[in-house]
Amino acid sequence: xxxxxxxxxxxxxxxxxxxxxxxxxxxxxxxxxxxxxxxxxxxxxxxxxxxxxxxxxxxxxxxxxxxxxxxxxxxxxxxxxxxxxxxxxxxxxxxxxxxxxxxxxxxxxxxxxxxxxxxxxxxxxxxxxxxxxxxxxxxxxxxxxxxxxxxxxxxxxxxxxxxxxxxxxxxxxxxxxxxxxxxxxxxxxxxxxxxxxxxxxxxxx
Amino acid sequence: xxxxxxxxxxxxxxxxxxxxxxxxxxxxxxxxxxxxxxxxxxxxxxxxxxxxxxxxxxxxxxxxxxxxxxxxxxxxxxxxxxxxxxxxxxxxxxxxxxxxxxxxxxxxxxxxxxxxxxxxxxxxx
Numbered sequence: 038x039x040x041x042x043x044x045x046x047x048x049x050x051x052x053x054x055x056x057x058x059x060x061x062x063x064x065x066x067x068x069x070x071x072x073x074x075x076x077x078x079x080x081x082x083x084x085x086x087x088x089x090x091x092x093x094x095x096x097x098x099x100x101x102x103x104x105x106x107x108x109x110x111x112x113x114x115x116x117x118x119x120x121x122x123x124x125x126x127x128x129x130x131x132x133x134x135x136x137x138x139x140x141x142x143x144x145x146x147x148x149x150x151x152x153x154x155x156x157x158x159x160x161x162x163x164x165x166x167x168x169x170x171x172x173x174x175x176x177x178x179x180x181x182x183x184x185x186x187x188x189x190x191x192x193x194x195x196x197x198x199x200x201x202x203x204x205x206x207x208x209x210x211x212x213x214x215x216x217x218x219x220x221x222x223x224x225x226x227x228x229x230x231x232x233x234x235x236x237x238x239x240x241x242x
Numbered sequence: 243x244x245x246x247x248x249x250x251x252x253x254x255x256x257x258x259x260x261x262x263x264x265x266x267x268x269x270x271x272x273x274x275x276x277x278x279x280x281x282x283x284x285x286x287x288x289x290x291x292x293x294x295x296x297x298x299x300x301x302x303x304x305x306x307x308x309x310x311x312x313x314x315x316x317x318x319x320x321x322x323x324x325x326x327x328x329x330x331x332x333x334x335x336x337x338x339x340x341x342x343x344x345x346x347x348x349x350x351x352x353x354x355x356x357x358x359x360x361x362x363x364x365x366x367x
Contacts, residue, residue, distance in 0.1 A: 124299050125312030125347035142308060149303040149312075156296050176356050178315055182299060185292025214356075 055102065056242065058114045059162035061155065063179050064091040064121030066170045067199040069098075071225040072118035076100045078231070084118050090134045092148035094120050097158060107235040112242065119158060120151030122179050159186045164193040164242040166234075171198045171206035171222065175214045184215060193242050198222040201229060252283055252349055252364045259287040259338070267294055271301050278313055278346045279305070283364060289319045289340025298344070314350040316360045317342035 060068045072084045085098045098118040105112045126148045131141035165187050169175050187194050196215060198208035201224045208222040221237045223230045255277060262270060270286075277284045290298065295315075302313045318340045343362060344350075351363045 122299065123312070124302060124314060126303070126306055127311035127347070128308060129311075145306070149306045152303045153300050156300050159296065174355075177352075178295065178317075178355075179299070181319075182292055182295040186296050189292055 054113065056112065056114045056163040057117060057161065058238070058242065059117045059119055059158060059165045060168060061119050061159075061165050061183050062121060062168035063170075063177065064123055065089075066121070066168045066173075067225045068121065068168045069094050069118055071166070071168060071197065071199060071223070072098070072100070072116060074225050074228065074231055075105070075116060076103065079103045079105055084116070090131060090136070092121060092123075092126065092131075092144065092151065094118060095144070095147040095151035096120065097151075097154055105235055105238060107232060107239055110239040112239050117158065117162065119155040120148070122152055122155050122183060123148075124179060126152070159183070160190070162192060164195075166195050166197050166238075167218075168197045168199050169211045171200050171208045171211065172203045175211040180215075184218070194218050195234075195237050195241060196220045197234060199225055202227045251366060252281065252345075254283045254285060254364075256285045257287060262286060262288050267297070271297060274298065274344055275301055275305055278302075278344060279310055281346055281349055283343065283345035283350060286317075286342040286344070288338040288342065289317060290342055310346065310348075312347045313344055314347045314352055314362075315342060315344040316352055316355050316362060318358065318360070 060072050062068050069085045069087045073087070076082055076084045080100065080103055082100070084100050085094055087093060097120065100116045100118075103114050103116050105114065126145050128138075128141040128145035131144050132138060136144065165183075167180070167183055167187075169180070184194065196211060196218045198206075198211045198220070199222075200206055201208055201222050212220045219237055219241045221230065221234050223234050225231070265273070274284055274286075298313070298315065306312050343360065345364070349365050351365060352360075354361045
């Protein structure tokens with residue numbers, strides 16, 4: 038109800054010049070791949086490097102003044118690619134990915150700071166894409182915590198079931214776990230249904 | 243840094259609603275972190291709000307180091323409807339009915355979780 042009222046008032050009195058759109062989710066759900074796709078399409082530039090190693094993004098990355106256009110509608114935004122939120126960061130996991138011990142420890146320290154920074158940004162974003170790995174269990178405390186905090190602040194949310202190109206992907210599992218939110222499914226890697234995501238953004242944010 | 247001493251088993255602490263009601267959230271947070279760093283599993287007879295859960299994650303990240311990799315937690319929330327949520331926000335007293343299980347990620351592993359069932363494994367090595 039509050040969300041509807043907010044949307045109505047925003048429609049009547051106009052919206053902010055640049056909305057801050059945060060990309061949230063646990064590590065390795067494809068947030069930076071998605072941020073790169075959006076940024077490349079509307080600015081011609083990438084936002085960050087991607088890796089199979091968790092916590093590749095350890096500081097908030099920002100791309101300003103993206104004009105997302107689709108279906109005759111336009112939204113102007115600052116895109117924020119957040120470090121993945123996690124309840125644990127174990128340097129030994131990085132060693133398993135072939136990283137030297139000292140580098141793994143340094144990476145681990147940076148990753149913990151990144152998680153704290155991402156949580157602090159929950160108070161400052163205007164709208165959020167919560168990105169899920171469609172092949173993984175969506176009902177985790179990290180996801181429940183992200184969604185609960187955004188909902189408590191009436192921040193518009195779109196659930197993005199990513200990695201639908203994987204054989205074991207089950208995006209319906211995500212929709213069923215959190216049926217109260219706007220939802221779309223994509224493969225950022227394979228550039229599948231990005232147009233559908235853009236429509237969700239201009240219509241619901 | 244000194245290596246952790248191996249323990250024979252995992253201590254599980256159950257904390258009643260009555261006991262928790264007496265404490266401010268900052269105190270509860272310190273108590274949880276002290277407990278999990280001792281490699282105990284804590285079962286709290288109350289749910290955390292989303293904001294409190296975010297603070298719990300933040301605190302565990304701030305305390306993460308080579309010996310303490312963070313936490314695993316799970317629980318049942320109160321599942322308030324929108325009216326109950328609004329009343330909770332207005333009165334500043336959200337419904338705390340629920341349960342929280344929290345432990346170091348070294349010893350605790352989630353197996354399955356949904357809105358009304360959880361299974362966990364405590365690693366004894």
